[in-house]
Amino acid sequence: MERVILEYEQVNLTLTRMCHQLVENHKDFSNAAIISLQPRGILLGKAIQLKLKELFNLEVTYGELDTTFHRDDFRRTDRPLVPNTMDISFQIEGKHIVLVDDVLYTGRSIRAALDAINDFGRPASVQLLTLINRKYRREVPIQPDYIGEEIDS
Numbered sequence: 108m109e110r111v112i113l114e115y116e117q118v119n120l121t122l123t124r125m126c127h128q129l130v131e132n133h134k135d136f137s138n139a140a141i142i143s144l145q146p147r148g149i150l151l152g153k154a155i156q157l158k159l160k161e162l163f164n165l166e167v168t169y170g171e172l173d174t175t176f177h178r179d180d181f182r183r184t185d186r187p188l189v190p191n192t193m194d195i196s197f198q199i200e201g202k203h204i205v206l207v208d209d210v211l212y213t214g215r216s217i218r219a220a221l222d223a224i225n226d227f228g229r230p231a232s233v234q235l236l237t238l239i240n241r242k243y244r245r246e247v248p249i250q251p252d253y254i255g256e257e258i259d260s
Contacts (some may be wrong), residue, residue: 143169172193214248237251244258
């Protein structure tokens, strides 16, 4: 059975709210950056980046991170792994990073992202923005800082 969680207008309103929260916490993003997780966090990250430009005329430092070889389950398949492209063309050392992913469920993807980010340097802080927070099934103690919608699962 298919369940619609957010309609288009709700998504637009949610993105606007999350952008206001981001600006409230990071001001002009002069020492902050958004990093989206491949593959499904990319659409959300780009939408947030465009919305920040539209609402506040902010040019936000943006990157895309692949966690394929940082996942704890990457050796559990017989088929060859094909990593996604990665684009982090800025220094993350000392920056406040906002990780963006579409759905937070077990937290394992975010744990892998934290490991992958450390390959690029040590950020001042890492926050998590997720459109959907599926509660009650965490396997690791990770919670989002910016939430679009919470779903009991």
